[in-house]
Amino acid sequence: MRAMSGIGQYVPLDSPLHRLDAAAKLGITAALTVGLFTADGFAGLALIAAAVVAAVVVSRVPARAVTRGLRAVGLIVVFTVLANSLRWAPSIALVHLGPLGVDAAGLHRGLFFAVRIVVLVVGTTLLTLTTSPVQLSGGLERVLAPLKLLHVPVGDLAMTLSIALRFIPTTAEEAEGIVMAQQARGAVFDKGGPVARARAYAPVLVPLFFQLFRRADALATAMEARCYRGTEGRTRMKEDRMGAGDWMAMIGIGAALALAGWFL
Amino acid sequence: MIVFEDVTLRYRPDAAPALDGVSLSVAPGDIVAIVGANGSGKSTFARLCDGLLTPSSGRVTVDGLDTSDEATIWDVRSAVGMVFQDPDDQIVGTVVEEDCAFGPENLGLPSDRIVERVAEALATAGLTGLERREPHLLSEGQKQRLAIAGALAMRPRYLVFDEPTAMLDPAGRRSVIAAIKRLAREEGHGVLIVSHDVADVAHADRVVALAAGRIAFDGTPSRLFSEPETLHSCGLALGEAGLLAAELRALGFDVPADAVDAESVVEALWR
Numbered sequence: 001m002r003a004m005s006g007i008g009q010y011v012p013l014d015s016p017l018h019r020l021d022a023a024a025k026l027g028i029t030a031a032l033t034v035g036l037f038t039a040d041g042f043a044g045l046a047l048i049a050a051a052v053v054a055a056v057v058v059s060r061v062p063a064r065a066v067t068r069g070l071r072a073v074g075l076i077v078v079f080t081v082l083a084n085s086l087r088w089a090p091s092i093a094l095v096h097l098g099p100l101g102v103d104a105a106g107l108h109r110g111l112f113f114a115v116r117i118v119v120l121v122v123g124t125t126l127l128t129l130t131t132s133p134v135q136l137s138g139g140l141e142r143v144l145a146p147l148k149l150l151h152v153p154v155g156d157l158a159m160t161l162s163i164a165l166r167f168i169p170t171t172a173e174e175a176e177g178i179v180m181a182q183q184a185r186g187a188v189f190d191k192g193g194p195v196a197r198a199r200a201y202a203p204v205l206v207p208l209f210f211q212l213f214r215r216a217d218a219l220a221t222a223m224e225a226r227c228y229r230g231t232e233g234r235t236r237m238k239e240d241r242m243g244a245g246d247w248m249a250m251i252g253i254g255a256a257l258a259l260a261g262w263f264l
Numbered sequence: 265m266i267v268f269e270d271v272t273l274r275y276r277p278d279a280a281p282a283l284d285g286v287s288l289s290v291a292p293g294d295i296v297a298i299v300g301a302n303g304s305g306k307s308t309f310a311r312l313c314d315g316l317l318t319p320s321s322g323r324v325t326v327d328g329l330d331t332s333d334e335a336t337i338w339d340v341r342s343a344v345g346m347v348f349q350d351p352d353d354q355i356v357g358t359v360v361e362e363d364c365a366f367g368p369e370n371l372g373l374p375s376d377r378i379v380e381r382v383a384e385a386l387a388t389a390g391l392t393g394l395e396r397r398e399p400h401l402l403s404e405g406q407k408q409r410l411a412i413a414g415a416l417a418m419r420p421r422y423l424v425f426d427e428p429t430a431m432l433d434p435a436g437r438r439s440v441i442a443a444i445k446r447l448a449r450e451e452g453h454g455v456l457i458v459s460h461d462v463a464d465v466a467h468a469d470r471v472v473a474l475a476a477g478r479i480a481f482d483g484t485p486s487r488l489f490s491e492p493e494t495l496h497s498c499g500l501a502l503g504e505a506g507l508l509a510a511e512l513r514a515l516g517f518d519v520p521a522d523a524v525d526a527e528s529v530v531e532a533l534w535r
């Protein structure tokens with residue numbers, strides 16, 4: 001649980017990336033995704049990857065915080081490479097492993113997908129690492145504002161998101177407390193196969209859910225006591241707005257990323 | 265003034281009342297402690313103060329506004345700040361200043377006034393300098409003071425605390441109680457504090473003890489501390505210092521009845 005709890009959690013620093021408006025960062029992340037999925041060669045990927053690495057450097061976020069997000073997708077990356085490159089009894093292969101062989105075209109494809117996943121994860125993690133949840137939900141609210149015309153409760157969704165993000169560390173602490181309490185009573189979590197392990201967690205999840213529902217109820221009461229009545233008529237202490245610099249960064253970097261994918 | 269007029273509350277029509285014919289008033293500048301055993305109706309009482317619950321019969325008014333009146337409920341809620349036992353149940357923001365701003369934002373205040381109120385509330389709660397800190401990195405005492413700051417930022421005239429020190433260690437408890445006392449004495453807030461701790465109660469001007477939803481005692485802390493049976497029936501217990509003080513008093517030493525913690529007993533003997 002502890003390993004999962006820190007992923008993508010805001011690192012409050014003062015860098016150009018931190019200061020960039022959340023809506024602009026959302027726009028750039030969207031462009032990054034488009035760029036990654038339209039790129040058909042390593043050249044495009046490499047260019048986008050270089051831009052992401054540059055962004056990591058500019059953000060001054062510790063590399064450890066960035067790679068923590070990668071650990072969670074490590075298994076998927078390995079699986080992607082293997083599933084694409086391993087062939088049963090291939091006629092041409094780079095390497096033979098008994099009846100299995102590594103197929104060159106498959107390896108190429110596997111690595112391509114793997115790099116794409118890694119760059120995407122690093123890019124999106126960087127978004128949450130450099131944007132506070134409140135800024136992020138505020139940015140999302142502004143980006144999705146047009147949906148209000150279709151009666152989508154954008155404000156309430158953004159508030160829900162921001163509260164969910166706020167409670168990630170609290171919930172992780174709570175889960176850890178329950179695990180320790182169960183261990184003190186002799187429960188074993190790290191023995192046996194995956195099924196046995198998953199089953200060992202059931203006595204943790206039940207009290208955890210119970211706790212969460214209790215907390216949700218208490219939180220709703222406290223919000224009501226603090227005059228929360230939906231986002232209608234609510235104001236913000238920090239009314240974020242896109243400045244000229246934010247627009248320029250979003251359009252400039254966003255276009256570059258999307259075009260890099262498109263043409264390379 | 266928060267006024268309870270013959271208030272009865274049943275959670276279900278067929279259930280025994282959680283609060284039964286309670287009449288009471290709290291004026292600005294007063295510190296009133298509410299004590300009682302588990303299930304005696306203290307939290308119910310607290311929730312009635314700002315219309316989170318409304319009476320089954322009787323009336324609760326805050327500066328003349330009926331808490332049952334939907335039209336003025338938000339005025340009532342901004343006049344009465346609530347602070348609950350577990351700060352994690354009430355902190356909504358992801359950093360200190362954002363949480364503190366939550367109430368004023370809900371009131372629809374313009375941004376510059378929110379900034380002003382947040383700075384002021386954080387200063388009062390002794391959290392200046394921690395504006396950008398994430399709540400889960402605060403100590404329990406700081407978290408509870410953040411919950412207080414969140415209530416203060418709405419500029420309430422009354423503050424209702426439901427066991428605000430239950431989860432704190434002695435140092436955290438002292439810092440929260442000191443903040444609460446300052447609010448009543450210097451800022452003139454009317455303070456209602458539900459507590460199980462004799463040390464908290466000793467700081468009040470007046471103590472109201474509930475038993476099975478009825479008022480069983482209403483008087484000064486010193487009078488309550490000189491009535492061991494009442495004290496016991498409220499689920500309150502004098503600590504070692506308090507017991508020592510009682511024995512010293514019986515031996516003829518001049519120890520005031522509200523000296524219940526080591527510090528104040530020592531101070532009394534020193535004089």
Ligand SMILES: Nc1ncnc2c1ncn2[C@@H]1O[C@H](COP(=O)(O)OP(=O)(O)OP(=O)(O)O)[C@@H](O)[C@H]1O
Nearest residue numbers: 275276281282300301302303304305306307308309
């Ligand atoms: N939401 C509820 N629904 C039904 N009954 C309730 C509810 N909340 C409280 N009660 C009942 O009302 C009575 C008074 O409860 P209340 O929470 O006010 O007590 P309390 O003095 O705050 O106790 P504690 O010291 O445990 O906090 C209790 O008998 C309790 O079981």
Ligand SMILES: [Mg+2]
Nearest residue numbers: 306307308426
């Ligand atoms: Mg209670």
